[in-house]
Amino acid sequence: MIHLKQPLALASAKGGSNAAGAPLFAAAACCGVQRRAAGGGSGSGRRGGRGVGRAATPRISCSTIEEAGGVSAVTVDRTLTVTATVTVQPPIGVMYAARGLDDLGDLFGKTLLLELVSSSLDPRTGMEKERISAFAHRTMKEGKYVAELTVPATFGPVGAVLVENEHHKEMFIKDIRLVTGADDSSAVTFDCNSWVHSKFDNPERRVFFTVKSYLPSSTPKGISALRKKELETLRGDGRGERKFFDRVYDYDVYNDLGDPDYRIEHLRPVVGGDDLPYPRRCRTGRPRSEIDRRTEKRRGPVYVPRDEQFSEVKGMTFSATTLRSGLHAVLPALEPLLANQELRFPHFPAIDSLYSVGIPLPAQLNAAASAAAATTGVVGGVIPRVVRMIEDTTDHVLRFEVPEMLERDRFSWFRDEEFARQVLAGVNPVCIQLLTEFPIVSKLAPEVYGPPESALTKEVLEGQMVEAVTVEEAMAQRRLFILDYHDVFLPYVHRVRELPETTLYASRTVFFLTQAGTLAPLAIELTRPQSPTLPQWKQAFVHGADATSSWLWKLAKAHVVTHDTGYHQLVSHWLRTHCCVEPYIIAANRQLSRMHPVYRLLHPHFRYTMEINALARESLINADGIIEESFWPGRYAVELSSVAYATTWRFDAEALPEDLVRRGLAVRREDDGEIELTIKDYPYANDGLLVWGSIKQWASDYVYFYYKSDEDVAGDEEVQAWWEEVRTKGHADKKDEPWWPAIDTRDGLVGVLTTIMWVTSGHHAAVNFGQYHYGGYFPNRPTTMRKTMPVEDNREEDTKKFMARPEEVLLDTLPSQMQAIKVMATLDILSSHSPDEEYMGEYAEPAWLAEPMVKAAFEKFGGRMKEIEGTVDERNNNPELRNRCGAGIVPYELLKPFSKPGVTGRGIPNSISI
Numbered sequence: 001m002i003h004l005k006q007p008l009a010l011a012s013a014k015g016g017s018n019a020a021g022a023p024l025f026a027a028a029a030c031c032g033v034q035r036r037a038a039g040g041g042s043g044s045g046r047r048g049g050r051g052v053g054r055a056a057t058p059r060i061s062c063s064t065i066e067e068a069g070g071v072s073a074v075t076v077d078r079t080l081t082v083t084a085t086v087t088v089q090p091p092i093g094v095m096y097a098a099r100g101l102d103d104l105g106d107l108f109g110k111t112l113l114l115e116l117v118s119s120s121l122d123p124r125t126g127m128e129k130e131r132i133s134a135f136a137h138r139t140m141k142e143g144k145y146v147a148e149l150t151v152p153a154t155f156g157p158v159g160a161v162l163v164e165n166e167h168h169k170e171m172f173i174k175d176i177r178l179v180t181g182a183d184d185s186s187a188v189t190f191d192c193n194s195w196v197h198s199k200f201d202n203p204e205r206r207v208f209f210t211v212k213s214y215l216p217s218s219t220p221k222g223i224s225a226l227r228k229k230e231l232e233t234l235r236g237d238g239r240g241e242r243k244f245f246d247r248v249y250d251y252d253v254y255n256d257l258g259d260p261d262y263r264i265e266h267l268r269p270v271v272g273g274d275d276l277p278y279p280r281r282c283r284t285g286r287p288r289s290e291i292d293r294r295t296e297k298r299r300g301p302v303y304v305p306r307d308e309q310f311s312e313v314k315g316m317t318f319s320a321t322t323l324r325s326g327l328h329a330v331l332p333a334l335e336p337l338l339a340n341q342e343l344r345f346p347h348f349p350a351i352d353s354l355y356s357v358g359i360p361l362p363a364q365l366n367a368a369a370s371a372a373a374a375t376t377g378v379v380g381g382v383i384p385r386v387v388r389m390i391e392d393t394t395d396h397v398l399r400f401e402v403p404e405m406l407e408r409d410r411f412s413w414f415r416d417e418e419f420a421r422q423v424l425a426g427v428n429p430v431c432i433q434l435l436t437e438f439p440i441v442s443k444l445a446p447e448v449y450g451p452p453e454s455a456l457t458k459e460v461l462e463g464q465m466v467e468a469v470t471v472e473e474a475m476a477q478r479r480l481f482i483l484d485y486h487d488v489f490l491p492y493v494h495r496v497r498e499l500p501e502t503t504l505y506a507s508r509t510v511f512f513l514t515q516a517g518t519l520a521p522l523a524i525e526l527t528r529p530q531s532p533t534l535p536q537w538k539q540a541f542v543h544g545a546d547a548t549s550s551w552l553w554k555l556a557k558a559h560v561v562t563h564d565t566g567y568h569q570l571v572s573h574w575l576r577t578h579c580c581v582e583p584y585i586i587a588a589n590r591q592l593s594r595m596h597p598v599y600r601l602l603h604p605h606f607r608y609t610m611e612i613n614a615l616a617r618e619s620l621i622n623a624d625g626i627i628e629e630s631f632w633p634g635r636y637a638v639e640l641s642s643v644a645y646a647t648t649w650r651f652d653a654e655a656l657p658e659d660l661v662r663r664g665l666a667v668r669r670e671d672d673g674e675i676e677l678t679i680k681d682y683p684y685a686n687d688g689l690l691v692w693g694s695i696k697q698w699a700s701d702y703v704y705f706y707y708k709s710d711e712d713v714a715g716d717e718e719v720q721a722w723w724e725e726v727r728t729k730g731h732a733d734k735k736d737e738p739w740w741p742a743i744d745t746r747d748g749l750v751g752v753l754t755t756i757m758w759v760t761s762g763h764h765a766a767v768n769f770g771q772y773h774y775g776g777y778f779p780n781r782p783t784t785m786r787k788t789m790p791v792e793d794n795r796e797e798d799t800k801k802f803m804a805r806p807e808e809v810l811l812d813t814l815p816s817q818m819q820a821i822k823v824m825a826t827l828d829i830l831s832s833h834s835p836d837e838e839y840m841g842e843y844a845e846p847a848w849l850a851e852p853m854v855k856a857a858f859e860k861f862g863g864r865m866k867e868i869e870g871t872v873d874e875r876n877n878n879p880e881l882r883n884r885c886g887a888g889i890v891p892y893e894l895l896k897p898f899s900k901p902g903v904t905g906r907g908i909p910n911s912i913s914i
């Protein structure tokens, strides 16, 4: 918004000599000026007129400051000269001058056409005022374009700027700064940070709204129609293939993961719909496969709306040099190193040597890496570790960084207490539940899967209790917990076992909460369901007091952590954060104006998510992608996450307190509604609740500033349309669920916004940035199991080998060398913070800074996040908190708010961007 608090000295009023070299627009502006000048000068009051225009001709004779609709406005006669400076971000590593035709265009002044839109209507006609246009010139300062616009003094506040890019290439406009006359204090900045398409690609002009936020009902009348029109543009017409410069947000099902045109084995079911419910993704409109008409062709880069794409720094860091070229080029090039792709590690020292000796690289790979480094040298400092390791190598070997867990304690992965600790403070702390029903019984059909009774009986559990209590007493004291991967995996056991080199069980693990506040695993149950040819097999494993049962226990633990790794990656991480958030983003862009306060609150939390999800569809979760190749669910990976979505996902339980209550890890006190943790030292929950509380306070301050009553929320047509679309289009397969919260009060809106902001920040950080710390040493978190338990079939050969060399059986069971290396490289990349990461409470949006109350609330939010930083450190140094402090333990820093770039195991970015 241009706030003309007082009339400013006119630098020039020579409308006809507009130096932009655009006589048509200059003449139009001049005519407009003349018309308005003739009718001007009648403003009453002289508050703003002091000393103005004395040195300029013509002088302003009078002016009026009006406060209308919260906008300060000035009415003066005659004209003002407004200088508009457009800041364009030059592409990284490219000489800005080298742009051929566009440079010629710049020389002749055909650069950017700017058009100012008044916030107010013409009082005489009740119509929009005539817009004021001028071309911007390129200046000697790199990335700066300047226009001079002659604006009638009666124009009022500028509510929007339209931009037409006359170049043949798109331009990234950072901001547009308007200054009236020579007084820099009058400057008003339109925050753009957006790609503006070439008019040759799309003749429609881009609109940038004022930095001031407006609810729909208080939109200044002069830009009300533009507000609606812009949303129509963003919604598109749902037809045709999207082009890279488009900004259209629309929905589609996941029908682009398979590639039957390439290979029929790469056909995958469509996910999203009645058969396999799923959130929706961004529509790309690519043509359908010839082989399967339900499947979209996979060709070229995947469309995401232009402004959702990574910045060039992030692109260099993540996509360009790593996932796209890195994983696509580097990892396949490693394959010839291993003649046998299924080769296992010969012994544990060979795994350790990945961090010390490394893997010899083929010469051509080294050359390719060097070439890649040369082309990306401009941002050499931000290339992630895996690629940099290859680039830096002088001895032609790839060496992995020692993961934090291994660095601190080489043996912790083998111990029960670490196994249990990680369900509370590891990378998947969101699955442990209170045991509430006993005896444990499967809910699946016995006629299909066999007897439903669990092998984890009272006798088995009580035989392992570390304190003298019965199961009933322990349950009454809320001290028994379960990691339950039984009913969700049992239907997949036989199908997964048909995949090459892969096996699966359904599993349950029961833990006991000790007096020390730590968990002790009591027993593990592994189950193979019956099949037409096999009976059901299940067995309970306990640590035991002899070598054989101890080794079987270790093997059973390896199976459980593999189940946990798969569930973590597909459900806790991919589904619950990346995948479920995409519909909120699509709906927000389609239904909330850029000047809506809720859009501006959520915008930082949506940064880069659509792009990273597109990359995941391209390279991670696609048919034969890294997840299918290296994780045990193989081709059933996405299908399995769909089952989890159908059976367990609900929006209201994504709120951290509700999630804890639902899992029995907390209870809500009746007197004050506060929640109380069942396990006092539960690092994810302890730190998470601090972060949650801080976000909620910020959301509440924000919402209560913009909405003065609950009716304002209920009557906000854009917010209601957004939420309606999230439910009915983005999460269409769950649209009829009764648990969707209504947004009809301010507190209701605060609840929804807090949940979304928590999922994109705290939840994602907790399950994402520790992946290399814990999974970088793959025996701690294997991604697949290749052999069944030696006691399942009791084959003589298996038994003999197990009794002779149990370590060999464990190595046979763990992932192959190739699977391990690929996963380690992938986790390294996925655990990495980009140099342009934005952390919670760190950067204020320009719109927040423009409102003193909002600015103050945000500053308080930032202060709270800094306090949390200190609290986390204190907790990690408290020896009473044994789940995060102790000999060789990795401190719990995943919810520590800030971080430097790289793999740090800490830092809560605003959004899901990796």
Ligand SMILES: [Fe+2]
Binding pocket: 573, 578, 764, 768, 912, 913, 914
């Ligand atoms: Fe992620």
